[in-house]
Amino acid sequence: MSKYIVKRVLIVFPTLLAIIFIVFGIMSLTPGDPARMMLGQQASPEAVARVNHELGFDRPFIIRYGDYVVKLLEGDMGNSYRTGRPVFNEIISRLPTTAKLASAAILLAVMIGVPLGILSAVKQYSLYDITGTAAAMLMASIPGFWFGLMAILLFALKLGWLPSNGSDTWVHYILPAITLAIPVSASLLRLTRTTMLETIRQDYVRTARAKGQTEKKVIFHHALKNALLPVVTVAGLEFGGLLGGVVTIETVFSINGVGTLIIDAIRMKDVPQVTGCAIFLAFLFMMVMLIVDILYAYIDPRIRARYQKV
Amino acid sequence: MNMNSITEITTTPIKKKYKKKSRFGEIWKRMKKNRIAMLGLAIFSVIVLCTVFADMIVPYSVALEQNIGDRLQPPSAAHWFGTDAYGRDIFARVIHGTRNSLVMGIGAVVVGISLGGVFGAAAGYYGGIVDTLIMRVMDTIMCIPFMLLALAIVAALGPGLVNVLIALMLSMVPYYTRVIRSAILTVTGQDFIEAAKACGTPDRYIILKHILPNAIGPVIVQATMSVGTMIIWAAAMSFLGMGIQPPTPEWGSMLSEGKDYMLSSPHLVIFPGMAIVLTALSINLLGDGLRDALDPRLKD
Numbered sequence: 001m002s003k004y005i006v007k008r009v010l011i012v013f014p015t016l017l018a019i020i021f022i023v024f025g026i027m028s029l030t031p032g033d034p035a036r037m038m039l040g041q042q043a044s045p046e047a048v049a050r051v052n053h054e055l056g057f058d059r060p061f062i063i064r065y066g067d068y069v070v071k072l073l074e075g076d077m078g079n080s081y082r083t084g085r086p087v088f089n090e091i092i093s094r095l096p097t098t099a100k101l102a103s104a105a106i107l108l109a110v111m112i113g114v115p116l117g118i119l120s121a122v123k124q125y126s127l128y129d130i131t132g133t134a135a136a137m138l139m140a141s142i143p144g145f146w147f148g149l150m151a152i153l154l155f156a157l158k159l160g161w162l163p164s165n166g167s168d169t170w171v172h173y174i175l176p177a178i179t180l181a182i183p184v185s186a187s188l189l190r191l192t193r194t195t196m197l198e199t200i201r202q203d204y205v206r207t208a209r210a211k212g213q214t215e216k217k218v219i220f221h222h223a224l225k226n227a228l229l230p231v232v233t234v235a236g237l238e239f240g241g242l243l244g245g246v247v248t249i250e251t252v253f254s255i256n257g258v259g260t261l262i263i264d265a266i267r268m269k270d271v272p273q274v275t276g277c278a279i280f281l282a283f284l285f286m287m288v289m290l291i292v293d294i295l296y297a298y299i300d301p302r303i304r305a306r307y308q309k310v
Numbered sequence: 311m312n313m314n315s316i317t318e319i320t321t322t323p324i325k326k327k328y329k330k331k332s333r334f335g336e337i338w339k340r341m342k343k344n345r346i347a348m349l350g351l352a353i354f355s356v357i358v359l360c361t362v363f364a365d366m367i368v369p370y371s372v373a374l375e376q377n378i379g380d381r382l383q384p385p386s387a388a389h390w391f392g393t394d395a396y397g398r399d400i401f402a403r404v405i406h407g408t409r410n411s412l413v414m415g416i417g418a419v420v421v422g423i424s425l426g427g428v429f430g431a432a433a434g435y436y437g438g439i440v441d442t443l444i445m446r447v448m449d450t451i452m453c454i455p456f457m458l459l460a461l462a463i464v465a466a467l468g469p470g471l472v473n474v475l476i477a478l479m480l481s482m483v484p485y486y487t488r489v490i491r492s493a494i495l496t497v498t499g500q501d502f503i504e505a506a507k508a509c510g511t512p513d514r515y516i517i518l519k520h521i522l523p524n525a526i527g528p529v530i531v532q533a534t535m536s537v538g539t540m541i542i543w544a545a546a547m548s549f550l551g552m553g554i555q556p557p558t559p560e561w562g563s564m565l566s567e568g569k570d571y572m573l574s575s576p577h578l579v580i581f582p583g584m585a586i587v588l589t590a591l592s593i594n595l596l597g598d599g600l601r602d603a604l605d606p607r608l609k610d
Contacts, residue, residue, distance in 0.1 A: 018450040026459075029466040137598065141591035143542045145549050146583035149569055157573045244457025248546050252569075262458075263550055266465040278462050282454045289453075 001304060004297050012286060017069065019282045024065050027275045033057075037081045037269060077276035082268050087276035091258060097167045098250070098257035102242055104173055105180035109242075110235060113185035114228070117192025121227075122219055124197065132189060139186035144245050148179040148252035165254035176253045180245050184238045191234050192227065199227040229300055236292030240285045340603040347599020353592035361408045373402035373559045382575045392577040394568060396557075400577065403559035404585050410471065410560045411589065414553075415541035418478035419533050425479070426486025427529075431517050433487065434494030445491070448484035456481050460543065464552045474553045478540055489532045493525035527604040534597035538590035545586050561586050 035051035036043065052058045056067065071078070077087035120132040155175060156164035166172050199205065200223050208222045209215075250259035258277055265273035297303040341347055360367060377397030385392045391400035433444040451459070463477035497503065498521060506516050547553035548562030556563050561582040568578025 015450055015453055018447075019453055022451060022454065023462060026462045026466050031468070137594055138587075138591065141538060141542075141594050142587050143545055143583070143590075145546055146565060146579070146586060149565065149572060149579050149583070153572050153576055153579070240455040241457075244455040247457055247461065248550060251550060262461065266461060267551065269465075271465075274462065274465050278454065278458050281458055285455055286453055 001297065004303065005294055008290060008293055008297075012290060015286065016283060019286075020069060020072070020279055021065060023275055023278045023282070024068055025061070027271050027278075028061055028064075030269065030271050032269060034081070034271065037271075072279075077279070078272035080265070080273045081270045082265070082273065087272050090261060090273065091276060091280050094256060094258050094261050097255060098246055098259060101167075101173060101176055101180065101250070101255065101257060102239070102246060104177035105242055106184065106235065106239055108177055108181035109184035109188055109238070112181065113188025114192050114231060116185075117189040117231075118196055118219070118224070118227075120189065120193040121196030121200065129193075133193065136186040136189040139182050140190075142182065144179055144183060145248040145252050147182055148176065148249055151175045151179055152252070167255045167257070172253075172255075176249050176255060179252070180242060180249050183245070184242055187238060188231060188235060192231050195230050196223065196227040199223045202226075225299075229296070232296055232299070233292060236289050239288045243281050243285055337600075337603045341599055344599040344602060346595055347602070350592045350595025350597075350599060353588060354596055357408060357589055357592065358412070360405055361412055364405050364409060367405055368399070368402040370402075370406055372399050373406040374398065374557055382571060382578075384575070385577055391581040392575065394564070394578055395571055398557075400564070400581055403564060404561070404581055407559040407561045407564065407582065407585065408589075410554055410558065411541050411544060411586070414471065414475055414478065414544035415537045415589075415593075417475050418482060418540045418544070419537050421475075422479040422482035423486045423490075423529065423533050425483045427490050427522075429483070429487040430490025431494055431522070434491040435498055435513070435517055435521065441491075444487065448487045451484040452488075456485075457543065457546070460547065461550075461552065464547065469552050469555055471554050471558075474544055474547050477547070478543060482536065482540070485536075486529075486532070490525070490529055493528045494521055497521050497524045531597055531601040531604060534600055535594060538593035538597070541593070542586060542590055 033048055033052065034057045035048040035055070039047055039051060049058075056064060059067075068078075075088055077091075079085065080087055080090060083090070116132050116136075120129040123129055152164045152175065155162045162175050163172050164175070200219070202223075205218060205223050208218045213222075246257065247259040247263060249255075250257045251263055254260075258281065262274060262277040262281075264270075265277065341351075364370070375398060377393070380389070380393050380397040381395055383389055383393040383397075389399050389401065391404060394400055394403070429444050429448065433441040454462075460474075460477040460481045463480060464473055467473040467476060503516060503520060506520055511520075544553060545560070545562030545565070548560045549566045551563075551566065553562055554560040556567065564582040565579050568575070568582070572579045
């Protein structure tokens, strides 16, 4: 088992280097002069050329990339063109807000999607099933940012029950977390339904029923554990989509998180900030997937057995 | 009864029984039985017709014409969906916004799937080092959340329809590569491919004439479903100010412009949002029906 974990952890490093290469490469295509961005439009060409040389912007791409990786190992992601503050500090200061929002959303999505998926499968073709799958289809077709606007309009502006922006108290997170959770719960509902339907048609479930066990025990003791295995992986993958969704939802609810940081940076052409945020969020996603994979290995006896034999 | 009449009696039903059916005819027959999918197709057809005949429904100039005296008007007989903060007719902007949304949604999927098709076909058919190399690169790109990758590309290229299209398309390539590779792997191992190889058929011919037609089913389903997703992401990009720029009518940017007035004039955000939901929903219903029609387990 430890062999699997070590192997899985070791894959993270080359993947991260490749991700940095891709993001750094894309951001290098940004038109405009970095020194000009820092010094302003009035700066003389000599001053611009001097700053470009001093900061190494005139060096070849591959050398700049190598330099960026070395500095990144020391926790240095460069300084923001806009504020002059270290990019890493900007991200860390906003991370708790985004982490709280994303965690609340994924928790909510699992709490909504998985039980409804199980209910739809167990009572296939019933009113629950038809309503559940229709709702999932509708939820998957509603853009999160529009749902957020409608939620603000109804619950904040018309009824005045919940705040429409900010992140001061847990109440501020209710609307954005629900908004963010909606498409993820739709996807989890559909997946849980499919895997549960496949599982309850397996021979061992039929055997359990033939032995005279109660339907409750058959579903919760025999079928559920196996049906939820792929759901764990997909919930992890959905976290990636959720990190993307955070960008729009934080904008809708005016939340000062990493999402709005990246959007502001894009608008201001703040290349180090965009690069840093993108790499950081991709790293966060990789870490979540690493945890999910290790968790999966623990709960799936097939992976455990494969590594125990060796 | 003479011999001729016996032959006549026995051959007629056999001919009927083994009459070759077109594959698409069979799929269409199964699709027609699915009323929900037909509803999706009907809604989507209306949307496509609105795109094609947009100028006949309402001239493009109406969508751009500003009239400050008529600003923020609620829905009425003169302005079916009301007017925005510049007095522009929202109905006209929604109708003409359809074209941009469909171009971005369908365009990103078609080009993305073509590129993904080349990589996926090469990885699935050749296997070995080619497969490992292509799939490692694609897996790495997939580690970057889709929206972040698309935003990074737009940040580098700048906002606008073409750049958003490029961003969405490139971000989807790894996903399509994976879908097409797995579809091709299921076909590549079959006997008729081995037979074609044994006959000395060139690889290009085997991929194009034997593998792709047999592997295309799941790819079409995925492609249909992702058109809806692409339309939503394209609108999200415009909502964030990264996509099509005003005054060009686009649903996402209309929502962005309307959100500041939504308490007093909710129609500014309701109608463009409904247009996105209706389009994405119709495509998703259609994709769902297509998947059921193509699923061999449902074949009678």
